[in-house]
Amino acid sequence: MKAKELGKSYLVVFCKGCQAGFRVKEDAIPEGSKVQIATAQTLRCPKCQHQDTYQPAEIRIAKFQKEGLGQRRGG
Numbered sequence: 001m002k003a004k005e006l007g008k009s010y011l012v013v014f015c016k017g018c019q020a021g022f023r024v025k026e027d028a029i030p031e032g033s034k035v036q037i038a039t040a041q042t043l044r045c046p047k048c049q050h051q052d053t054y055q056p057a058e059i060r061i062a063k064f065q066k067e068g069l070g071q072r073r074g075g
């Protein structure tokens, strides 16, 4: 997998196992672009290896920062 680049935005989901954010696609999203995910994605968390299906509504755009992609907030 390509390395993440600081300050770039990526399509991410929040793992249903460990709540960590991880990338849906390796490539960064061009600034200001709108990305539509049409179908559910089956993805495996690189951190805890939990595999699950994520609906388009669960896929977010997150900016990669020093702290990482962040975690799901609240409940």
Ligand SMILES: [Zn+2]
Pocket: 015, 016, 017, 018, 019, 020, 045, 046, 047, 048, 049, 050
């Ligand atoms: Zn996980």
